[in-house]
Amino acid sequence: MTRSTSVLLAALTLTACAVVSAASELSIEGRPVQGGLIFGRTSPNATVTLDGQTVMVSDQGRFVIGFGRDEQGTRTLRIEHDGELLEQEWAVQARDYRIERVDGLPPATVTPDASVQQRIRDEQALVVQARSRRDSRTDYTHGFIWPAQGRLSGFYGSQRILNGQPRRPHYGLDIAAPTGTPVVAPAAGIITLTHPNMFYSGGTIILDHGHGLSSTFLHLSAIEVEAGTRVEQGQLIGRIGATGRATGPHLDWRMNWLNRRVDPQPLLAPPSDQSSIQPSRQSLGQSPGQSPNKSPGQ
Ligand SMILES: [Zn+2]
Numbered sequence: 001m002t003r004s005t006s007v008l009l010a011a012l013t014l015t016a017c018a019v020v021s022a023a024s025e026l027s028i029e030g031r032p033v034q035g036g037l038i039f040g041r042t043s044p045n046a047t048v049t050l051d052g053q054t055v056m057v058s059d060q061g062r063f064v065i066g067f068g069r070d071e072q073g074t075r076t077l078r079i080e081h082d083g084e085l086l087e088q089e090w091a092v093q094a095r096d097y098r099i100e101r102v103d104g105l106p107p108a109t110v111t112p113d114a115s116v117q118q119r120i121r122d123e124q125a126l127v128v129q130a131r132s133r134r135d136s137r138t139d140y141t142h143g144f145i146w147p148a149q150g151r152l153s154g155f156y157g158s159q160r161i162l163n164g165q166p167r168r169p170h171y172g173l174d175i176a177a178p179t180g181t182p183v184v185a186p187a188a189g190i191i192t193l194t195h196p197n198m199f200y201s202g203g204t205i206i207l208d209h210g211h212g213l214s215s216t217f218l219h220l221s222a223i224e225v226e227a228g229t230r231v232e233q234g235q236l237i238g239r240i241g242a243t244g245r246a247t248g249p250h251l252d253w254r255m256n257w258l259n260r261r262v263d264p265q266p267l268l269a270p271p272s273d274q275s276s277i278q279p280s281r282q283s284l285g286q287s288p289g290q291s292p293n294k295s296p297g298q
Contacts, residue, residue: 032090035263066257130193137210150177156263202243
């Protein structure tokens with residue numbers, strides 16, 4: 001073997017190694033499915049784009065990507081780091097959604113009359129404002145727990161027929177439980193909105209988990225936190241109610257990633273396992289028995 005050949009081989013080997021190492025520095029959790037979230041980890045300081053749009057990446061290389069209810073086609077993820085490029089094509093998997101019929105709603109809330117249209121617009125503007133935050137925090141990386149314990153009574157994506165009239169899909173996960181049942185933060189974050197009584201959603205809280213991922217809690221009978229404050233996972237934030245457009249007491253938990261509505265449910269252990277979920281303070285070093293947090297629903 002001539003000297004120049006061996007140099008060339010060494011260079012090829014190095015290149016191959018570099019590609020492998022760039023690829024191995026991407027780990028993802030979750031699937032590219034409608035309503036789904038993907039939690040990724042790559043090299044710190046990597047540049048991540050999705051279909052050419054920059055995705056926020058933390059100093060630890062963490063990022064999150066969400067998929068809308070009706071998203072279709074292929075998304076292209078590109079990760080650039082130290083001159084290396086890793087590209088993945090994600091075909092968004094379709095889901096079948098349920099049809100949910102809800103009867104007995106006050107007619108004025110199904111077809112609001114003109115006098116409340118301005119109020120609805122004003123409230124929507126507050127919600128959009130609260131969800132426009134793009135913090136570098138990564139509170140979502142520690143996982144999610146059930147915000148309340150109860151019967152699942154409504155699901156993400158369902159086509160809604162309200163009092164017999166087809167309406168917009170339902171974007172939340174509904175957990176039915178008596179008025180006053182505690183609602184805890186499913187993950188840590190900053191409270192970006194509290195409102196005692198919005199037209200549709202009644203008592204409402206928005207909790208920002210960082211990188212444009214937020215939770216919204218609807219129909220609350222009480223709000224136990226103030227806007228602008230930080231809450232930890234498992235901390236009491238409000239209480240279940242039937243305020244706004246609701247037929248009975250339940251928590252409607254919604255999640256948004258940027259302008260996409262995503263499904264909270266895949267983030268959670270099945271409901272039958274709720275009793276085994278320990279409050280987060282366990283992760284701060286306390287034993288579950290010492291935790292001041294009761295399980296949701298108690
Ligand atoms: Zn709901």
